[in-house]
Structures are given as structure tokens and as C-alpha cells.
Amino acid sequence: MSSPAEKEIVLSLISHTNVGKTALARTLLREDVGEVADSAHVTVVPESYPLIESEGCTAKLWDTPGFGSNLAKLAKRLRSSGNPVGWILHQVWDRTQDKSLWCSQEAIRNVQSDADVVLYLVDASQSPATIGYVDLEIEIIEWIGKPVLVFLNQTGAPDAERDQRNEQEWRDHLARHAIVKKVSTLDAFTRCWTVEHQILARAAEVMEGGKQNTARHLTDAWIARNLSLFDESIAAITGLVSFALYDTASLPQRGLFEKVVMLVKKGENSRELENIQKGMYARLSEKTRETVNRLIVINGLTGESAAELARSSREAIAVKREVEEPVMAVLGGVGSGLLGGLCADLAAGGMSLGGGAIVGMLVGGATTYALARGYNLTRSGNNTVRWTEEHFKDQVKSIILLYLAVSHFGRGRGTWQDPVNNSARWQEVVDARVTAEEADWKSLWKKGDFPADRERIKERLAKQLGCLLEAVFSELYPQSASIFRKR
Numbered sequence: 199m200s201s202p203a204e205k206e207i208v209l210s211l212i213s214h215t216n217v218g219k220t221a222l223a224r225t226l227l228r229e230d231v232g233e234v235a236d237s238a239h240v241t242v243v244p245e246s247y248p249l250i251e252s253e254g255c256t257a258k259l260w261d262t263p264g265f266g267s268n269l270a271k272l273a274k275r276l277r278s279s280g281n282p283v284g285w286i287l288h289q290v291w292d293r294t295q296d297k298s299l300w301c302s303q304e305a306i307r308n309v310q311s312d313a314d315v316v317l318y319l320v321d322a323s324q325s326p327a328t329i330g331y332v333d334l335e336i337e338i339i340e341w342i343g344k345p346v347l348v349f350l351n352q353t354g355a356p357d358a359e360r361d362q363r364n365e366q367e368w369r370d371h372l373a374r375h376a377i378v379k380k381v382s383t384l385d386a387f388t389r390c391w392t393v394e395h396q397i398l399a400r401a402a403e404v405m406e407g408g409k410q411n412t413a414r415h416l417t418d419a420w421i422a423r424n425l426s427l428f429d430e431s432i433a434a435i436t437g438l439v440s441f442a443l444y445d446t447a448s449l450p451q452r453g454l455f456e457k458v459v460m461l462v463k464k465g466e467n468s469r470e471l472e473n474i475q476k477g478m479y480a481r482l483s484e485k486t487r488e489t490v491n492r493l494i495v496i497n498g499l500t501g502e503s504a505a506e507l508a509r510s511s512r513e514a515i516a517v518k519r520e521v522e523e524p525v526m527a528v529l530g531g532v533g534s535g536l537l538g539g540l541c542a543d544l545a546a547g548g549m550s551l552g553g554g555a556i557v558g559m560l561v562g563g564a565t566t567y568a569l570a571r572g573y574n575l576t577r578s579g580n581n582t583v584r585w586t587e588e589h590f591k592d593q594v595k596s597i598i599l600l601y602l603a604v605s606h607f608g609r610g611r612g613t614w615q616d617p618v619n620n621s622a623r624w625q626e627v628v629d630a631r632v633t634a635e636e637a638d639w640k641s642l643w644k645k646g647d648f649p650a651d652r653e654r655i656k657e658r659l660a661k662q663l664g665c666l667l668e669a670v671f672s673e674l675y676p677q678s679a680s681i682f683r684k685r
């Protein structure tokens with residue numbers, strides 16, 4: 199049995215000023231706490247927030263003022279003092295006139311009085327050898343004696359290999375400080391939810407007794423909460439994929455499809471079929487936007503997908519311009535295409551900002567040029583068309599990539615922005631996975647001809663999408679793969 203004091207664990211975000219403590223607090227809390235800005239000493243008063251609560255156990259997260267630059271000027275004095283921490287805490291500094299020292303003092307006070315574990319953030323965009331302040335700051339925490347978990351922030355776009363290199367560099371640099379127990383990456387802007395629980399899991403490793411049990415229990419609670427949001431996200435994605443599977447359009451007259459196929463084979467165009475395809479793209483685009491907006495809400499973000507684009511596109515709908523070379527290079531350069539909306543426009547010889555363009559933008563410069571050359575429709579029933587198998591699979595990949603973008607977008611980064619580029623690594627992993635599941639997706643696509651089965655197929659789709667995403671996340675973050683066993 200843990201005592202009441204042991205049922206609470208306290209984690210303090212500590213760093214040099216402007217490294218990103220408040221941004222990371224926002225990402226973890228899914229709430230716009232405090233103030234985030236690109237200047238020194240934005241946060242001046244420590245504040246604590248409930249990080250997670252479960253069955254009487256609580257984890258508190260402190261956001262603190264950052265250490266200031268002129269702390270270094272005191273280094274010599276501190277190191278020669280018999281009681282450096284006591285010396286700092288007894289100084290009387292003015293909050294306005296000595297802001298930097300005042301903030302340093304507040305951070306030190308917080309570590310001494312409140313923290314069980316210090317989450318010390320570093321700016322990973324700089325090499326540890328070039329940052330002078332880190333050693334002194336860690337030394338001060340070492341004098342207090344609280345365990346330190348180091349997290350790399352400001353890493354840039356997700357890139358596992360680069361993160362490993364950075365972590366090793368920091369680990370080597372910090373090896374001289376016994377108080378530093380672990381070095382990991384947790385970027386406020388680009389972390390994935392699948393790795394967040396590690397702050398609690400690592401805290402458990404450096405705590406003892408009842409507090410350790412509390413930290414373990416809260417790690418499981420954190421994972422359970424994120425997995426339930428994962429399930430909700432899958433339900434939203436399933437809605438879109440099922441829509442794409444069953445969406446059909448009627449041909450204007452019997453027999454036209456055959457005529458059109460012949461025309462297309464001869465390399466000619468059919469305005470009727472083009473219009474039908476455009477209508478289907480418009481519906482798909484709208485449904486995609488709705489789905490991404492739902493994913494944004496489920497994942498604790500703010501903002502809307504392509505809302506601005508949709509508005510401006512209405513005004514600019516008539517504008518056509520030549521597609522610039524680099525755009526074509528990007529679009530044509532990737533083998534397997536994604537949603538074809540943008541490319542339907544490209545194929546027409548210009549880039550209009552219609553509904554299709556929105557989808558094209560949503561998937562982040564993705565790659566449908568190959569598809570755009572042909573029709574992505576196939577016959578369904580007597581006088582209707584629906585999306586082809588290839589195009590259906592591309593729709594699946596597209597929404598998976600969008601979901602990955604949402605999963606990595608930290609709330610501390612601000613309101614949602616549609617991705618401009620997909621990570622090549624994500625695309626590669628998703629492509630490989632869908633290819634490995636080729637037979638399952640083929641079989642699901644065939645069910646699109648039997649709308650009576652819809653509900654049962656939706657369940658199958660949800661299962662298939664869940665497995666696909668588990669496999670994708672497990673490949674991107676092998677250290678977190680075990681969380682899916684709890685699902």
C-alpha cells in the first residue's frame with residue numbers, strides 16, 4: 199500500500215530559457231497553458247498542472263521559468279561555496295530588474311522543494327559541445343540531488359536515425375554527471391503520441407518504493423488513455439475509407455462506360471466521365487477534410503484542416519496557371535500515387551484550386567500524377583462507376599499519412615497546419631505495409647460491390663486499419679511497440 203504522499207509524483211520541466219518547456223507542457227497536456235514565445239524569460243512564475251490522474255494516483259507537471267544566461271557569471275562563486283544552493287536561494291533578486299537571476303532562482307527553488315524527478319530539456323539543434331550553460335545547470339541540480347531525465351527538444355522533422363545520433367552525442371557529453379539517468383528525444387513540435395508515456399516510464403525507473411508503483415500505474419493509465427484516442431481515430435479513418443469504398447456515381451446512359459473505355463484507350467477524353475470523376479473527387483475531398491478535422495479534435499489539437507485553403511479556393515477557383523517544374527518533379531517522382539484530386543486538375547493542363555487541389559494539398563505534395571493520366575473509376579453494377587482498386591488503396595495510404603501527421607503534431611506548435619510534404623520514411627513504411635497486406639485490401643475492395651454488407655465490412659475495415667497502423671507505428675517507434683499489446 200502506498201501512503202497518500204506516495205500516490206503523487208511530481209515532474210518538473212527545467213531548462214535554460216527559451217528551449218521549449220512551455221511548448222512541451224502544452225503538447226503533453228493538450229492545453230494552451232502559459233505563454234510560448236521566442237524570447238528569454240517568457241515564463242516567470244512556476245505553475246503546476248495535473249498531467250494524469252487515475253485511481254487516486256496523480257502526476258503533476260511543473261512548468262518553470264528558465265535558467266538565465268548570467269547564472270554562468272556566478273559559476274566560480276557557486277563552485278567554491280560550501281552551500282551553493284543555499285547561497286542562491288537566499289539572495290534577494292528583483293523580479294523586474296534582475297529578471298534573469300530571479301527566474302534561475304525560481305527554477306532552483308522548484309527543483310529543491312517540489313520535484314521528484316527533473317525533466318531537463320535541451321535544444322538539440324545545437325551540439326552539446328557548443329552550449330556552455332548546460333554543465334553548470336546540471337551541476338546545480340546535482341547539488342540538490344534530484345534525478346534528471348534529459349529530453350532533446352527542437353530536433354526538427356521526425357527522423358529516428360538523426361535522433362539516435364543526437365542522443366548518443368548528448369549521452370557522451372553528459373556521462374560526467376551521475377545525476378543524469380537517461381537521455382531521450384521528446385520534441386514539443388514533432389513527437390508522436392506513441393512515445394509520450396516514456397516520461398512516466400522513465401520516471402518510474404529512477405524512483406523507489408510507493409512512488410515507483412505510482413509512476414508505473416500512471417504509465418499504464420497514460421497508455422490506456424492514448425490507446426482509447428487511437429481507437430477513436432481509427433473509427434474516424436474507417437468512416438472515410440468506407441465512404442470511398444461505397445461511393446458510386448451513375449453513368450448518364452447505359453453503355454456509355456464501354457464507349458468511354460474505348461475512347462480512353464485511344465487516348466481521347468470524355469467530358470462526361472471527367473465530370474463524374476470530378477464530382478467523386480469533390481465528395482472525397484470534403485469527406486477527407488471532415489475526417490482530418492475530426493482527427494484534430496480527437497488528438498487534442500486546435501485549428502482546421504485546409505479551412506483557409508477552402509475559403510480562398512472558392513475565390514480563386516477560376517484561376518488556372520501553368521504547373522511549375524519543381525511541382526511536377528515532386529508529383530511525378532514518386533511511384534505509387536495517393537489521392538488523385540490535384541492531379542485531375544494537373545492532367546487538364548493547369549492547376550486549378552478546386553476541391554481536388556485541396557485534397558492534393560492535404561496529402562502534402564503527394565504524388566498522384568501517374569494516376570491523373572487515366573480515370574480512376576471502374577464499373578460497378580450495371581450503370582454505375584466507383585473507385586478502382588488501385589485508387590482505393592491510395593486513398594487508404596493517403597488518410598494514414600494524414601493521420602501520422604496529426605499524431606506527430608504537438609499542440610505546443612500552435613494551431614494545426616496541413617502538411618506541405620510527407621516524410622519519405624512514413625511513405626515508404628506505409629507503402630510497404632499496404633503492399634504486404636495486398637490480398638486483404640483486394641478482398642475488402644471487392645466488397646464495395648455489395649453495399650448490403652456495409653456494417654460488417656466496416657468492422658473488418660476498422661480491424662485492418664488498426665493492424666496496419668500498429669505495424670506502421672511499431673516500425674517507426676520499435677521502443678513503443680509493446681503498448682499495442684495492451685489494446
Ligand SMILES: Nc1nc2c(ncn2[C@@H]2O[C@H](COP(=O)(O)OP(=O)(O)OP(=O)(O)O)[C@@H](O)[C@H]2O)c(=O)[nH]1
Nearest residue numbers: 216217218219220221235236239240241264386387
Ligand atoms: N522548432 C521547435 N521550436 C520549438 C520547440 N519547442 C519550443 N519551440 C520554440 O522555442 C521558443 C521558446 O518556447 P517556449 O516554450 O516559450 O520556451 P520556454 O523554455 O518555456 O522559455 P522560458 O519560459 O522563457 O524559459 C518558441 O518560439 C517556441 O515556438 C520545438 O520542439 N521545436
Ligand SMILES: [Mg+2]
Nearest residue numbers: 219220240241
Ligand atoms: Mg516557458
